[in-house]
Amino acid sequence: MDTSDLLKQVAFIKEIDKLKYIQRRTKLFNSDRHENDAEHSWHLAMMAIVLSEHSNQPIDVLKVVKMVLIHDLVEIDAGDTFIYDTAKNHTNTDEERLAAQRIFGLLPEAQAQEFISIWEEFEEGQTDEAKFAKTMDRFEPLLQNTSNNGGTWAEFDVEYQTVYNKKKAIANGSASIWSYADRLLNESVEKGILRKASQ
Amino acid sequence: MDTSDLLKQVAFIKEIDKLKYIQRRTKLFNSDRHENDAEHSWHLAMMAIVLSEHSNQPIDVLKVVKMVLIHDLVEIDAGDTFIYDTAKNHTNTDEERLAAQRIFGLLPEAQAQEFISIWEEFEEGQTDEAKFAKTMDRFEPLLQNTSNNGGTWAEFDVEYQTVYNKKKAIANGSASIWSYADRLLNESVEKGILRKASQ
Numbered sequence: 001m002d003t004s005d006l007l008k009q010v011a012f013i014k015e016i017d018k019l020k021y022i023q024r025r026t027k028l029f030n031s032d033r034h035e036n037d038a039e040h041s042w043h044l045a046m047m048a049i050v051l052s053e054h055s056n057q058p059i060d061v062l063k064v065v066k067m068v069l070i071h072d073l074v075e076i077d078a079g080d081t082f083i084y085d086t087a088k089n090h091t092n093t094d095e096e097r098l099a100a101q102r103i104f105g106l107l108p109e110a111q112a113q114e115f116i117s118i119w120e121e122f123e124e125g126q127t128d129e130a131k132f133a134k135t136m137d138r139f140e141p142l143l144q145n146t147s148n149n150g151g152t153w154a155e156f157d158v159e160y161q162t163v164y165n166k167k168k169a170i171a172n173g174s175a176s177i178w179s180y181a182d183r184l185l186n187e188s189v190e191k192g193i194l195r196k197a198s199q
Numbered sequence: 200m201d202t203s204d205l206l207k208q209v210a211f212i213k214e215i216d217k218l219k220y221i222q223r224r225t226k227l228f229n230s231d232r233h234e235n236d237a238e239h240s241w242h243l244a245m246m247a248i249v250l251s252e253h254s255n256q257p258i259d260v261l262k263v264v265k266m267v268l269i270h271d272l273v274e275i276d277a278g279d280t281f282i283y284d285t286a287k288n289h290t291n292t293d294e295e296r297l298a299a300q301r302i303f304g305l306l307p308e309a310q311a312q313e314f315i316s317i318w319e320e321f322e323e324g325q326t327d328e329a330k331f332a333k334t335m336d337r338f339e340p341l342l343q344n345t346s347n348n349g350g351t352w353a354e355f356d357v358e359y360q361t362v363y364n365k366k367k368a369i370a371n372g373s374a375s376i377w378s379y380a381d382r383l384l385n386e387s388v389e390k391g392i393l394r395k396a397s398q
Contacts, residue, residue, distance in 0.1 A: 003375075003379070005252075006250075006253065006375060006376070006379055009249050009250055010342065010379075012249060013242070013245065013246055013249065013339075013342065014228050014342065014346065016242075016245060017227055017228040017242070019241075020227055020234070020238045021227075028216055028219055028220075029213050029216040035219070036238070038237070038238045038241045038242070039219045039235070039237045039238060039241070041241050042218075042237045042238070042240050042241035042244070042268065043212070043215075043216070043237070045241070045244060045264070045268055046212065046215060046268055046269070047212055049265060049268070050208050050211060050212065050306065050310065051205075051208055053204075054205065061261060062260060062261040062264070065244070065261070065264055066248060069241065069244055069245055069248070070245070107249065111249065140212075143209065143212065143213065147213065176202075176205060177205070180202070180205055180209075
């Protein structure tokens with residue numbers, strides 16, 4: 001065992017504690033309390049494990065779990081980007097790349113490269129694991145919003161088609177979860193907790 | 200895909216949101232803010248992934264990650280038990296067994312059995328995966344307390360030998376992490392943030 005590796009790993013473990021302070025727009029289920037990124041990441045990891053059978057393709061579950069556990073760490077430096085924010089590009093900004101270099105760079109070199117690579121794979125969303133990880137990331141806030149009378153959809157007056165356009169990526173990872181999610185969106189419109197522009 | 204399975208899994212995913220409300224005695228790093236069980240579970244999963252090379256024995260990392268992600272779910276019903284609480288037995292109380300049956304029982308039958316089995320394996324602490332998972336569970340608050348001027352050791356006046364007796368289980372999962380942790384405990388005594396009874 002290389003003691004200097006352990007010291008680097010401990011420095012990383014301490015640094016990522018800051019994820020617990022990053023507040024998301026979404027709120028806990030049936031709640032008025034905002035969720036933070038660490039709670040969100042834990043929940044996605046649980047979902048990935050519990051729902052893996054619904055993936056369109058066979059997946060390496062450990063890799064998906066790693067992706068969702070680390071996917072928001074760059075927000076320690078770059079801050080949370082709200083999915084319906086039209087002024088800020090969501091994925092892989094220069095700021096986020098620098099954050100990944102700094103934060104994962106606390107780890108021993110080979111491990112840093114592995115994590116950066118997994119984070120980039122998630123961001124690019126092309127592999128089966130990345131698609132399923134993104135399915136989890138889209139599905140959790142959808143469930144939260146439906147349990148919170150529309151949640152962020154209502155709070156920020158986001159229209160059905162905008163939500164649909166973001167959420168349909170769920171189908172890339174799981175047709176069956178998308179079938180269920182699509183139904184929830186329609187039910188949300190019927191209940192009046194998701195506004196549909198008149199046609 | 201069985202839709203009824205997905206509905207059961209969604210019910211479980213919503214129920215476990217309650218883990219985010221369960222406050223631990225320990226506090227975040229360099230902080231006065233208490234940690235909750237979901238944040239704690241996320242952090243242990245990250246630690247298990249980052250530190251797996253230090254395990255005494257080869258381990259199935261995904262199994263360890265599952266253990267630490269779910270190990271505190273029973274506290275949704277049974278509440279948090281403080282490790283230095285002398286009035287309450289820590290592991291596997293009847294209350295916790297009932298909680299495991301109820302909470303994991305929300306899942307489809309085969310999955311419920313798998314999770315209950317993993318939880319029991321963690322609690323029993325006999326397999327290589329359970330030993331390493333427990334190493335993570337002991338190591339995180341030790342790091343937190345050393346970063347918080349003694350943290351819960353100081354707050355509840357826990358003496359060095361009591362801490363040592365709880366923490367030495369770290370060695371069961373990783374000799375090298377224990378070597379480092381043991382040094383941190385001695386340094387904590389020297390710094391005066393962990394009281395050692397006069398000999």
